[in-house]
Amino acid sequence: MSKNILIVDDSMSLRQVVSIALTGAGYNVIEAGDGNEALTKLNGDKIHLIVSDVNMPGMDGITFVSHVKQDANYKFTPIIMLTTESQQEMIQKGKELGVKAWLVKPFKPEQMLDAVSKLILP
Amino acid sequence: MSDRAKNTFLMESRELLDNMETALLNLESDPEDKDIINDMFRSAHTIKGTAGIFGFDDVEAYTHVLENLMEALRARQVKVTPDLIALLLSAKDYLGLLVEEAVLETTIDDDHRQQGEYVLGELTSYLEDTDFASAEPPKPAETKQETKIETTEMVEWKLELHFKEEVFRNGLDPRSFFHYLAKLGEIKKIEIETSRMPRLEMADPEVCYLSFLVILKSKSATRAEIERVFEFVKEDCEIVMVPPVTHIWDYVKGIEKLPAEIYELSDALLSNGNLSLEEMMELIEDKKVEKTHTIPEAKIATQKIKEEKENNPTKIRKAVGLNQLKVDADKLDVLINLVGELVIAGATTNLMAQNSGDSKLLESISSMSRLVEEIRDSALRLRMVQIGETFSRFQRVVRDLSRELNKDIELTLSGGETELDKTMIEKIGDPLMHLVRNAIDHGIEQEDERIKIGKSSKGSLKLNAFHDSGSIVIQVIDDGKGLDRDKIFQRAVKRGLLDPNQEWTDSEIYRMIFEPGFSTAEKITNLSGRGVGMDVVKKNIESLRGTVDIDTNKGTGTIINIRLPLTLAIIDGFLVEVGESTYVIPLDMVVECIELSELEFGATVHNNYINLRGKVLPFLKLGDLFGSPPKEGARENIVVVQTGGQAAGLVVDNLLGEFQTVIKPLGKVFENLKGVSGSTILGSGEVAVILDVPGLVHKAVHEHGAVSVGRGDHSAGLSSTLH
Numbered sequence: 056m057s058k059n060i061l062i063v064d065d066s067m068s069l070r071q072v073v074s075i076a077l078t079g080a081g082y083n084v085i086e087a088g089d090g091n092e093a094l095t096k097l098n099g100d101k102i103h104l105i106v107s108d109v110n111m112p113g114m115d116g117i118t119f120v121s122h123v124k125q126d127a128n129y130k131f132t133p134i135i136m137l138t139t140e141s142q143q144e145m146i147q148k149g150k151e152l153g154v155k156a157w158l159v160k161p162f163k164p165e166q167m168l169d170a171v172s173k174l175i176l177p
Numbered sequence: 178m179s180d181r182a183k184n185t186f187l188m189e190s191r192e193l194l195d196n197m198e199t200a201l202l203n204l205e206s207d208p209e210d211k212d213i214i215n216d217m218f219r220s221a222h223t224i225k226g227t228a229g230i231f232g233f234d235d236v237e238a239y240t241h242v243l244e245n246l247m248e249a250l251r252a253r254q255v256k257v258t259p260d261l262i263a264l265l266l267s268a269k270d271y272l273g274l275l276v277e278e279a280v281l282e283t284t285i286d287d288d289h290r291q292q293g294e295y296v297l298g299e300l301t302s303y304l305e306d307t308d309f310a311s312a313e314p315p316k317p318a319e320t321k322q323e324t325k326i327e328t329t330e331m332v333e334w335k336l337e338l339h340f341k342e343e344v345f346r347n348g349l350d351p352r353s354f355f356h357y358l359a360k361l362g363e364i365k366k367i368e369i370e371t372s373r374m375p376r377l378e379m380a381d382p383e384v385c386y387l388s389f390l391v392i393l394k395s396k397s398a399t400r401a402e403i404e405r406v407f408e409f410v411k412e413d414c415e416i417v418m419v420p421p422v423t424h425i426w427d428y429v430k431g432i433e434k435l436p437a438e439i440y441e442l443s444d445a446l447l448s449n450g451n452l453s454l455e456e457m458m459e460l461i462e463d464k465k466v467e468k469t470h471t472i473p474e475a476k477i478a479t480q481k482i483k484e485e486k487e488n489n490p491t492k493i494r495k496a497v498g499l500n501q502l503k504v505d506a507d508k509l510d511v512l513i514n515l516v517g518e519l520v521i522a523g524a525t526t527n528l529m530a531q532n533s534g535d536s537k538l539l540e541s542i543s544s545m546s547r548l549v550e551e552i553r554d555s556a557l558r559l560r561m562v563q564i565g566e567t568f569s570r571f572q573r574v575v576r577d578l579s580r581e582l583n584k585d586i587e588l589t590l591s592g593g594e595t596e597l598d599k600t601m602i603e604k605i606g607d608p609l610m611h612l613v614r615n616a617i618d619h620g621i622e623q624e625d626e627r628i629k630i631g632k633s634s635k636g637s638l639k640l641n642a643f644h645d646s647g648s649i650v651i652q653v654i655d656d657g658k659g660l661d662r663d664k665i666f667q668r669a670v671k672r673g674l675l676d677p678n679q680e681w682t683d684s685e686i687y688r689m690i691f692e693p694g695f696s697t698a699e700k701i702t703n704l705s706g707r708g709v710g711m712d713v714v715k716k717n718i719e720s721l722r723g724t725v726d727i728d729t730n731k732g733t734g735t736i737i738n739i740r741l742p743l744t745l746a747i748i749d750g751f752l753v754e755v756g757e758s759t760y761v762i763p764l765d766m767v768v769e770c771i772e773l774s775e776l777e778f779g780a781t782v783h784n785n786y787i788n789l790r791g792k793v794l795p796f797l798k799l800g801d802l803f804g805s806p807p808k809e810g811a812r813e814n815i816v817v818v819q820t821g822g823q824a825a826g827l828v829v830d831n832l833l834g835e836f837q838t839v840i841k842p843l844g845k846v847f848e849n850l851k852g853v854s855g856s857t858i859l860g861s862g863e864v865a866v867i868l869d870v871p872g873l874v875h876k877a878v879h880e881h882g883a884v885s886v887g888r889g890d891h892s893a894g895l896s897s898t899l900h
Contacts, residue, residue: 066226067503068231072227075182088503131383137226154347155409155410155412160229160230161237162229162230163230172356173409176353
């Protein structure tokens with residue numbers, strides 16, 4: 056059984072690039088365009104890891120993560136957040152919520168794979 | 178990287194750039210609006226972030242400056258001025274070219290490139306005195322080059338890991354880090370230390386009580402590499418690394434090489450026991466000693482940022498795109514095709530049920546048909562897109578053109594929420610662009626001229642859209658000088674398009690502007706007036722099964738009405754029979770049906786027109802037109818159809834009633850065939866031809882005109898002229 060990774064980002068092409076890299080490494084990828092859509096994907100099915108952007112229209116990444124942390128099914132799910140250097144105060148908020156893995160945009164797909172393999176077992 | 182993702186990036190960037198343009202234009206009228214600036218910032222931000230991942234460095238670098246400027250705007254360190262807006266618009270245009278260059282591998286010509294570089298330079302100069310004058314965008318973090326201590330022998334690292342209690346709650350699993358660590362070498366041993374573990378019944382399963390001792394055997398692993406393994410957990414885990422013995426001497430050598438003061442300092446710290454040797458080495462390796470100098474400044478900076486944030490709490494973002502889903506257009510096309518097949522299959526089933534005469538079957542078929550119809554409608558609605566986005570593109574066009582022509586023109590948009598099939602939205606852009614340019618160039622007068630004739634100095638251009646009985650009407654309305662009826666008439670006569678001895682209605686004369694090569698403009702500008710275009714506009718609209726007509730008053734303005742069907746995939750059709758064949762007339766064009774025999778006896782039928790309640794109605798005999806002999810004993814009917822303000826009758830043998838028509842395009846061979854616009858499949862599996870009503874009406878009216886001036890009866894030769 057391949058592991059399920061939920062990727063939340065408003066850029067469809069970013070999702071596709073990440074998705075190609077992750078699928079190539081044997082993961083199963085679920086995509087969502089913002090926090091609201093991502094919440095609908097948390098339907099009880101096992102999700103092994105969440106990758107979420109911070110800055111999104113609709114529901115932003117920080118709000119989304121605060122919902123995830125309140126959901127008994129998903130509160131232990133590892134989360135990687137995508138951000139840029141200019142968003143220090145967002146990073147601070149995210150860290151307070153318990154997000155420890157941060158990836159600064161732009162990143163290379165290999166860096167994403169590397170981060171994922173630190174957080175979940177194959 | 179896959180082409181699909183690149184294409185998505187292209188599509189997405191175009192969308193974001195369009196948003197940016199709209200935002201810029203809005204910003205011009207509302208320079209204080211923070212939401213607009215935030216929106217623009219986000220667009221730039223997304224493009225930059227994604228471009229970086231694709232490795233499109235040019236796009237990334239250019240967007241970086243744009244993004245910085247937006248940040249400076251947000252921080253009110255740069256003021257919104259018309260010049261800046263113009264500059265940002267050009268920058269946005271150039272960025273579009275850069276994206277295309279990166280994805281489609283096109284080359285930007287030198288003119289554009291120079292212009293782009295110039296704009297970049299100007300933008301950078303705006304940033305000079307702000308806090309956002311940083312030059313280079315951050316590059317993807319490269320692995321730092323480290324001086325690796327090459328040892329041929331395997332060395333052993335001892336790692337002590339004391340995970341904190343909340344580590345599970347933060348989504349971190351110690352096991353996965355160990356698994357990753359194994360990439361650096363061989364994990365010789367993992368010892369679990371459980372002294373923090375309470376009695377089992379007291380233990381909280383969500384809490385981590387464990388510490389680990391790991392022995393890693395590796396040839397080349399460095400401290401930094403090992404630290405990177407645990408970077409995500411460094412706040413939730415105390416890590417003590419004991420380097421292999423061989424390394425200690427390297428560190429000692431390193432300490433000796435340090436400047437004298439630090440050497441003394443470290444010596445002192447070590448000797449009075451404040452630091453252990455290991456901690457000392459760690460400090461020196463990370464150069465934390467040097468970093469301590471910068472910490473107070475960094476603290477002040479963070480404090481400043483915090484205060485700023487508290488003073489300007491970011492507004493709650495508007496819920497955009499809530500409950501919306503982006504779907505690949507191809508997927509929708511597949512769905513629509515399947516629904517089309519379902520409709521056809523349904524019709525077949527319906528036919529068979531009727532032949533069987535089984536009443537229960539008929540009943541269930543009828544409820545199924547109703548559902549199929551609902552599915553059809555919902556599926557078609559999925560493809561509907563609001564026209565507003567297409568409209569708002571014209572803000573920029575009107576702005577640029579009116580500047581170029583030195584006219585002051587206000588564009589008003591209404592009915593932007595009107596929905597239209599996606600394919601039509603894509604194809605209506607060009608014709609609309611042409612009409613808008615025409616209106617600005619030829620329609621609306623120069624300011625002084627307007628004042629002279631008592632109009633307001635500001636010209637007005639309106640784009641409007643609305644639903645009207647099963648079709649969509651798009652209007653381009655200007656308050657300019659209108660069309661000159663006499664001039665058009667003279668020109669048409671000169672070109673032999675109209676007979677000067679005959680009475681022509683206004684609409685017939687105005688329609689002349691759609692003839693190929695027709696222009697009354699005295700001077701040709703680079704925008705319009707070359708006489709090409711209006712015929713193309715008409716052709717494009719007709720290819721969408723639409724019509725266009727003109728309503729104009731000399732001196733007060735022009736309204737151009739474009740009428741389009743709601744969809745191109747499935748229509749409500751009216752089935753008629755001519756000879757042995759069945760034809761479909763789009764139902765929204767059918768006005769009424771009259772039995773011909775009654776009229777015949779009333780002696781109101783002339784060669785090819787009848788007197789319908791006092792009005793002249795030209796008609797065509799479809800039997801003659803398509804060369805199919807009439808059915809024996811059939812009572813002929815006239816179907817009155819109307820399009821573009823003109824009516825005509827089509828004589829058919831039999832009326833078969835309404836029919837859901839799935840439009841199947843005709844092959845290339847039939848492309849130039851007049852009088853038919855498509856085909857469909859009937860429940861019986863037979864093919865029926867969909868009639869091109871505008872073409873037929875034009876034909877009928879034309880024939881009628883010819884007859885009324887006494888040029889004889891053309892109806893017999895119709896089939897040959899049409900084919």
